[in-house]
Amino acid sequence: MKLVWSPETASKAYIDTVKLCELFEESGVAELVSAMAGGWNTKLIVEAWSRGGVTATSVGLAVASRHSGGRHVCIVPDEQSKSEYVEAMRKVGISPEIIVGGAEETMGRLSGVDFLVVDCQRRDFVRILRLAKLSNKGAVLICKNANPRTDLGFRWRGVLGNGSSIVKSVFLPVGKGLEIAHVAAAGSVGNLNSGKGTSRWIRHIDQQSGEEHVFRK
Template identity: 50%
Template sequence: MKLVWCPETATKAYLDAVKALSEVEHEAESDVAELVSGMAGGWRAQLVVEAWARDSGVATGIGLRAAVKHARGRHVCVVPDEPSAAEYADAVRRAGATTEEAVLVGEAEETMPELEGVDLVVVDCRRRDAGRVLRAARPGARGMVVVCKGSAAVGSRRSVGAAAVLEAGKRVVRSTYLPIGSGVEVLHVGVEKGPSLGGGGGRARWIKHVDHYTKEEHVFRRRRC
């Protein structure tokens, strides 16, 4: 099985997110929230996981919650600890929204394995455990879309991208960077056999990376050891 894109549901999810966000108090990065909402709808995601970071607002969660209704799916927010959970609930209240989705509290290695069959995972890379969240995510039978907000922070300031920190065995078939908000990296993790942008496949691969802080372009040749 493969993820199949549906433009109609993508449009509906996007418009619902725009409407939902217009009805709450001002939220930062609403453009990113509208983008990921359209993705969730377009891929008809059944299980959407949001790895939330403190001080990041709840625009993304509001947008995703509006989107999953089109696929009759669910949105789960994972936070690393109880203070984060309390701050998230407070941010939801301040935005004038309601907490309807499930919230899981715990380290990435504890929460992510509970969520089998993830279709879309949105990771705020301001989380110190962003890399561990990515490695612990368990794709569904159709594959998984990974969205990294503030993607330059995955792993380190000089990171070569989210594909480099994914767990061995995950096959990245597409990767792109979008200059939206604080930066958004999107990966498509496939389920079939074949080479991966993350370094698998046995042959040397060229990887182009733009440092989102200095705007310098770097080209790496990656070999399988």
């Protein structure tokens, strides 16, 4: 069984997020991730939040979880971050589930993740990606604040290892940059350059940053 896209749910999540995020900066990121999480009908949405970060993305993910009937969990590094996050979310009337701790102690408690958003401003964001127990149906992984001019120190395949198959990955210049990867369902074989269908994916490696970008042609 694989993640199945629902345009109707994506649209509802997008519209509701627009209404709630009118006062936030970089609301475009929130609207995009909300539509994606809602559209894929994700059941376990995990977010790794960085203290001082914009909470619009959290609002979008919370909205998406309501439409998909899923669970939205936010990981924060310490109690001070938790207090700041809770207060920010309280202002918009949302109370997401929160887990406090580092990558090792938090990701081990979450199994079947099918939508994961990490903030590249967190020092442990690579470990969070590496330790995530992804769903057998496949998963969507997003790194926000991923400036392509900055060496992030990883490539998707290097972070996830040989056990995960990348269907496609792409960088989007939304907000401060989004790196997005779609991981195949268990038993599937990802193929970025498949010749099947009406379109194909072209991989490009940026010679300066070393980043991998994928475009549909």
